[in-house]
Amino acid sequence: MSAALDPVDWLLFSLSRAFRSPLAVFVQIQGCVICLTLAIGWAFAAYVRNREINRMKDAMKCGNSFAFLCHDINELEHSNQVNLPRVTVVMPLKGFGEHNLHNWKSQITSLYGGPLEFLFVVESTEDPAYHAVSRLIRDFKGASFECLLCGFTSCLPDFIACFSAQDDVDAKIILAGLSTTCSQKIHNQLVGVERMHKDTKYVLFLDDDVMLHPGSIGALTAEMEKNPEIFIQTGYPLDLPSGSLGSYCIYEYHMPCSMGFATGGKTFFLWGGCMMMHADDFRRDNYGVVSGLRDGGYSDDMTLAAIAGAHKRLITSPPVAVFPHPLASDLSFSRYWNYLRKQTFVLESYISRVNWLMNRGLFSFHCYLSWGFVAPYFMAAVHIAAALQIYIKGYSYEETTCTTSGLLLASCLAICTLTELLSMWNLTRIEVQLCNMLSPEAPKLSLDYYNWSLV
Structure with missing residues (x-):
């Protein structure tokens, strides 16, 4: 009977039959x-992010108007603030993007009460970032932190007194020169570490696409003080798509990764955009952090994560370490594809044979899951197209040798996909709410940033 079928229909029905084989059924169930x-x-x-929101709400109900900085308002007393450890923020820069200036402002206007210095590290004065940062520092030199609090002064005068003593932003630009043994970013980071203050206890590495909350540095430092066994503290960005297809591809790519950073504590993952470490680990080259990065290092986070794994050191990600990340308006699909290629190339870098094997395994696992996620949708599309052709042209299922099992598999995938999208929407909604609570003085983020039809 198949000879009477249209050739295109015959091919479609043949594919639908093939996609009901045991292997194909396994692939489709695996997709679900x-x-x-x-x-x-x-x-x-x-759940982890929402638990932090509820803690902040409970603290505010108890009269703590500064719950976005800490849960215990007594920690903001001058006697506690003056004993906070010195932190050096190292920012390796290259180029000048659409949102960089706003991100840098959020970084240098931190409400951390302890000694704090900012080191902007560029390759040379030819870098566009050099002139932009120079203007930024000139604008902020001598600017009172009290003026940046946007009306918070009346809430807690003693708290303001602690910050108004820090009248000047301690920020410097460092020219690192060209790298010869590692990536330029790592070279800039290491030069920044060499130039940090001799009394610095913690060093915080930030990328230029990180938009900090006022209390982010304080929250990271508090966790380091609470648990000296922490090797690295990290966080993760909340992507704010610009509307372009490429920006939504980045958002979709980052969302599965975000699960590993929303543990509220120990994690095995590390994001190079935000890493706080002990300064002494660099001064003494503990665990080979300096030599591992300097001698052939390409990716800072992959290298440090490998060192942490090899020496069984602790990496944590506090629940408040989620940072708004507005994506560029000109982020095209080709730029996303280039980003994806660079992320894949990172897995080719390693510091030991064990690390190489793990990276190869991770690459293979990533490829398998990616195709395992995409293939069922192609199969479901074939099942649906075959069913539509049968309905439109009046074929009988006996004539086409198709069955309704293909539609059943497609329906299961549709239900699972809807469940997945609802869960992703809920996490995005909660992270937007958390970011708004952590930065009460900033323009409010909204789910209106997201076009869910593109998601």
């Missing part, structure tokens, strides 16, 4: 499992 796994992971991440 991947969707549900993502949904569960995002639900857990949302």
